[in-house]
Amino acid sequence: xxxxxxxxxxxxxxxxxxxxxxxxxxxxxxxxxxxxxxxxxxxxxxxxxxxxxxxxxxxxxxxxxxxxxxxxxxxxxxxxxxxxxxxxxxxxxxxxxxxxxxxxxxxxxxxxxxxxxxxxxxxxxxxxxxxxxxxxxxxxxxxxxxxxxxxxxxxxxxxxxxxxxxxxxxxxxxxxxxxxxxxxxxxxxxxxxxxxxxxxxxxxxxxxxxxxxxxxxxxxxxxxxxxxxxxxxxxxxxxxxxxxxxxxxxxxxxxxxxxxxxxxxxxxxxxxxxxxxxxxxxxxxxxxxxxxxxxxxxxxxxxxxxxxxxxxxxxxxxxxxxxxxxxxxx
Numbered sequence: 001x002x003x004x005x006x007x008x009x010x011x012x013x014x015x016x017x018x019x020x021x022x023x024x025x026x027x028x029x030x031x032x033x034x035x036x037x038x039x040x041x042x043x044x045x046x047x048x049x050x051x052x053x054x055x056x057x058x059x060x061x062x063x064x065x066x067x068x069x070x071x072x073x074x075x076x077x078x079x080x081x082x083x084x085x086x087x088x089x090x091x092x093x094x095x096x097x098x099x100x101x102x103x104x105x106x107x108x109x110x111x112x113x114x115x116x117x118x119x120x121x122x123x124x125x126x127x128x129x130x131x132x133x134x135x136x137x138x139x140x141x142x143x144x145x146x147x148x149x150x151x152x153x154x155x156x157x158x159x160x161x162x163x164x165x166x167x168x169x170x171x172x173x174x175x176x177x178x179x180x181x182x183x184x185x186x187x188x189x190x191x192x193x194x195x196x197x198x199x200x201x202x203x204x205x206x207x208x209x210x211x212x213x214x215x216x217x218x219x220x221x222x223x224x225x226x227x228x229x230x231x232x233x234x235x236x237x238x239x240x241x242x243x244x245x246x247x248x249x250x251x252x253x254x255x256x257x258x259x260x261x262x263x264x265x266x267x268x269x270x271x272x273x274x275x276x277x278x279x280x281x282x283x284x285x286x287x288x289x290x291x292x293x294x295x296x297x298x299x300x301x302x303x304x305x306x307x308x309x310x311x312x313x314x315x316x317x318x319x320x321x322x323x324x325x326x327x328x329x330x
Contacts, residue, residue: 206223
């Protein structure tokens with residue numbers, strides 16, 4: 001006969017199955033930050049590891065930022081060591097030039113450009129002081145607008161100095177994780193956990209809550225997630241408006257880098273408010289950093305407090321993945 005202790009041991013629930021890692025079946029079709037706008041002056045080109053491959057971001061003389069595959073179709077030179085000529089990017093090896101659609105328009109020796117010589121052009125937008133690329137031929141959704149237009153806001157865009165050792169969706173999952181918000185960040189909701197307030201869409205969620213921040217300030221915030229890589233927060237902190245956006249890059253599976261922007265309204269108090277907004281960001285990321293760098297995320301034994309988190313993790317499991325740029329960026 002088994003003892004009571006042995007029977008209880010048998011009843012213990014094993015950890016749940018892990019969620020599929022990025023790279024398995026492709027990569028999430030989401031908007032990813034590539035670089036800060038300030039890093040890409042006219043005529044600048046920057047190489048970036050992305051989706052387990054490599055891309056270049058460059059800005060032509062027309063001011064447009066573009067993100068494309070990094071390797072020249074001629075013999076594979078990395079275009080990040082090339083240069084921008086007018087609105088084109090030119091390979092350093094044999095002076096082949098590619099226009100802003102990725103098509104080869106000129107070769108160094110003057111041979112006719114091969115029609116098949118082209119780069120993969122990622123859908124590219126510039127918003128919140130950040131250059132973003134979508135993993136796909138066409139975006140499934142657009143980056144949201146905030147309460148006020150950007151020309152009415154002071155914007156501080158940043159890149160966190162250290163990468164995180166987990167896929168982007170792991171950080172994004174903190175937003176619908178009500179237990180995490182309360183326990184790790186010290187937020188006290190002024191009402192029941194706002195599961196019933198969460199509005200779900202095909203590619204994300206958003207909800208509003210009021211309460212008290214861990215700093216003691218009263219807050220009334222709208223939170224949102226799009227895809228597996230983009231978070232935003234708008235609302236009032238101690239009576240004044242601020243916003244934060246955060247994007248998660250994906251250099252390779254199991255790693256991401258954090259880009260973001262703090263936003264406050266222009267005015268006499270903007271400088272002081274911006275310093276507070278920055279300190280909140282530093283505090284929040286600092287509270288999450290060690291957890292995210294060591295987590296082995298599994299959907300294990302959840303409770304009713306995890307209602308919104310469970311639904312988001314289901315979305316992550318079913319989220320569309322693809323890798324149309326694979327043959328170009330590797």
